[in-house]
Amino acid sequence: MQVAATAIVRDIVLIGGGHSHVGVLRMFAMHPLPGLRLTVICTDTDTPYSGMLPGYIAGHYGFDEAHIDLRRLAEFAGARYFRDEVTGIDRGARKVLCRTRPPVPYDVLSINIGSTPQLSRVRGAAEYAVPVKPIRRFNERWLALLERVRRHAGPTTIAVVGAGAGGVELTLAMQYRLRGELAALGRDPDELRFHLFSAGATILPTHNAAVRGAFARVLAERGVAVHCNAEVTEVAAGRLQVRDGEVFDADEIVWVTQAGGAPWLRDTGLTLDGDGFIRVRDTLQTETDALIFAAGDCAAMNGWPLEKAGVFAVRMGKPLAENLRRTVLRQPLRPYRPQRRWLALISTGDRHAVASRGWIFARGDWVWRWKDWIDRRFMRRFSEFPQMKGAAGASSASPIPLDESEQTQAISAIAMRCGGCGAKVGATVLARALADVHPIERDDVLIGLHAPDDAAVLHVPPGYALVHSVDFFRAFIDDPWVFGRIAANHALGDIFAMGGEAQSATAIATVPPGLESKIEDTLFQMMAGAVEVLNEAGCALVGGHTGEGRELALGFAINGLIDERLDGVLRKGGMRPGDALILTKPIGTGTLFAAHARLAARGRWIDAALASMQVSNRAAVPCLVAHGATACTDLTGFGLLGHLVEMTRPSGVDAEIDLNALPLLDGAAETAAAGILSSLQPANVRLRRALRNQSEALQHPAYPLLFDPQTAGGLLASVPAENAEACVAALRALGYATTARIGRVLAEGDALEPIRLLPAPRRLVVGHH
Incomplete structure (x- = not known):
């Protein structure tokens, strides 16, 4: 996650990842505006380039050659990427309404969503x-x-x-x-x-x-x-x-x-033409609202009946970026004048094309080669990024004009910050942020979040004992709602791994200083995501602490309930020789997000990793118990090998891992092979001394992932061998699609090293594409 050197004072939200918006992202990446934050909301991470789509269908281009990786482009631009479907706009509140996440506030909005078949x-x-x-x-x-x-x-x-x-x-x-x-x-x-x-x-x-x-x-x-x-x-x-x-x-x-235009546009109050497209002025502002822009196929430009062609969307990118910048700076906008004639290069399926411009006509294989050169040059602008110096590190004052009350807040945000209790987020901001967060109520929570006192008061039912755990880490993605969901899921993992029921959660959050409205929304988005996960787990949020810091961070102290006789409790130390080892989720989050920070991971790999991290372990535990699980732990920072060693020692056993059976997240083998590893990897690699036959496995593509630290990882459990096949099938039926039997438990041998690897080369098991 990029850390802003200047307090965020304005938000431009881009709906859609069309040709105009990818141009806007690149232009702001090359010339960032201090104090401005860009957010892209789009359903598809891989956004197609219309010029190469026929070539992709014909088989001349691969999928990645014909698609722009929107998540990677947004990361390069320092923009937040929210993968979601927009369903409307609340223009009064200046918020974008989404299918699955809370509304997203904007100061200036742009729409570039193409057309929709009628x-x-x-x-x-x-x-x-x-x-x-x-x-x-x-x-x-x-x-x-x-x-x-x-x-x-x-x-x-x-x-x-x-x-x-x-x-x-x-x-x-x-x-x-x-x-x-x-x-x-x-x-x-x-x-x-x-x-x-x-x-x-x-x-x-x-x-x-x-x-x-x-x-x-x-x-x-x-x-x-x-x-x-x-x-x-x-x-x-x-x-x-x-x-x-x-x-x-x-x-x-x-x-x-x-x-025609997308159906949801009809409910925005924006003026549309007869086909449902947004009517815009020559500044690309909508007729209705000067703070909302539209470009590309979804826009109908007054006085210019443009054909729905990608060339116009591409050309609109530069004036759109300029006028978005000028709107934030409160400067006069510049008109956009589209060309009256344009060059169309139309392919004939094979590597042959026709050139058309006005009354000009030409055809030949050379026209296709020309078109191919133009298209590839265009795509390189969005896949080959220059090294940017000092964009995220150097602090500078924002040139964005502010109202008087905002100026006071901005000065405070960049001034030397107080420590101790002075670093707490203000009570008013906190109250507003949490007003729309609705944790579940439990009968055993006597005093909780909405009956605030100095501390929460809980009742422990007769026959139960408390199980307690805590986790905390800084954000690794720029989407606070998704980050909140993952942080809550990660914190709950230890409770579920022991077979406990989550009872209550106390949060500790850190948010970067800035304008109150920006702090409030970031906190709301993050806690809304977290509370959704906590509520689904039956866990009541009962309180917490929120302070200011340079980076967004979130953690939870979780109370859970277990039978006081410890019946049904899963621990690390119960493995028995002959048991099968089962892993419920794929591994690779550490290397993937290290690569994401370097713009070296495909966006769809990150999408899949985020989806996996949001899968709760809650339903897996009863399934494991029903199939006789003897020991269990959740995979987190120590990686697969570290957590397995933690299980073998108290169990008095050795273990064998089949490297070919490991379920891997898409892209994890590629990024690890490129030498892109988590900052925690070197510490985990020290555990290689636990490997009996390390030298035989060094060249295996899954070997580095034994040490890869996981966030919100799956469960590693030992199950009687005779139940393993049925257990894997049952877990997959519950939604743990990549669950795999990855090895077995061995009787403790004479060797000092407890873990043996099976490195014979076979096909790797990977997650979903």
Whole structure:
């Protein structure tokens, strides 16, 4: 997590990761504005570049070549990345409403979410057609279609609705790829049949006659049936009907037409055009609200009827970034003047393309090479980042104008801070931040958070004993809500690992100084995430302490309840020779977040790691107990090897780990192999002396991950061997999808080293992609 050297005084929130916003992020990365914080909210970490999408479909580019890693770009820009779906805007409160997380406040807002297929306008299209947007869902269907064509012998008919540049290009790209797949399998490529439907009298209506003629010839040569004046009026399973009543059969119907604005925009109060796009001025401000901007396909610019083409979204990035900056600085905005003519380079599926600009026409393999060079150069701007000197470290005063009350707070935030009780967050800020946090109530909590006193008072029911644990660490991601969820999950882990029931939690939080409104929201977001997890665990938040510090941090002291006779309690020291070792979650968080800090991890790897860290161990413990578990611990900072050694010593046993069986988080093997390891790794590596045959395993890709420290890791348990297979199956059914049997418990031998490794090379088990 990046630490701001200047107190945050303004928030710009970017909804969507479209072509305009990736440009904004890069421009602010190159020229940061002290005191300004950027936040990106987007559903997809891998955001597609429209210029390379047909090439990806045709097989000329890999997935990563055609997608921008939005999380990695945001990290480079020092921006917060919130992966969520936006559902609305509360303009009165200046907050963005999200599907799963609390509302996100903004001072200035920008929307760049593209267009949304309006399938509801045609009966049955929403149920039976495949819209090309959002690209993520289309890609899932496309990969499924690829696999289906490979496996299914016999004719396959594909219909593409929409004969603009996007529809024509996509048709030819799909046909090229699928025919190639069939030829490689020794099958007849003519099993495939393509139909292209245009509601108008021609294809490519916005391009000149030479371009239209060239593509008409290409489509005819390749056997694509083109239907003009054929507006689709109804779609059903396996067929579609056009305006004159003619019906066509189709195994797959791809929709590349009739796009409009996202449905949630209708409830924002922003002025929209007839297709639901946001009306904007030449400054890219919305007509309705000067603090909200829009760009790309979702914007309708007054006086400029722009085609929905990626070139305009890209060109809007620079003026949008400039006007967002000027709005925060309270400077006059600059108008954006889009070009009246633009160059379109349209591929024909193979490595051949057509150039179109006004009445200009050219075609050839050289045009495709030109397009490829332009596209790759564009993508390098968002994947190859320069070294930035001093952006996060040097402190400087913010040039952002502030109101009088804000100036006093800002001066206080950057002044020398008090220690002791003077470092506490103010009572008013704390009260406001916690007002909308609602911890559960328990009968055994006699005095808690909302009946505050000097301390909480709890009742221990008869027959129970207290089990107590504490954990605390600084934030490693810039999303306080997700961080709060992980911190709570991590703290609960020790209680669950012993088979206890979580009763209460006392929090200790540190937040960076700044404007009261920014502190309040950060604290609220973090505690809202934490309380969700605590509530799900039946654990009541009963109090805590909040202070100021340079970095965001959070921890909890957890009280739990166990049977006072210790019946059903799982401890580290109960392993027996012959038991199987079971691990419930994949490992690799330490190396992945070390790589993330260096911009060396793919965003989707971090997404998967964060998802794993938010999976509670609570449901796993009863399952382990039901299958006769003899010992258990949760994996945290000491890593897999350290925690296993902690179990073998009190149990008086040795153990064997199968390195090939270890479940690994996506990307962990890659980042570890690159030598990117957690700062705690060197201390953990000292435990290599516990390995009996270390030299045999040094070259195994999973070897470094034995020492990788985990945050909110899974449970490591020993289970009677005869129950292991059923236990693994039951855990997977509960949602622990990568649960694996990773080794076995051995009788204590004569060797001093208790752990033996099985390093024979086999395929690694990894988490979900």
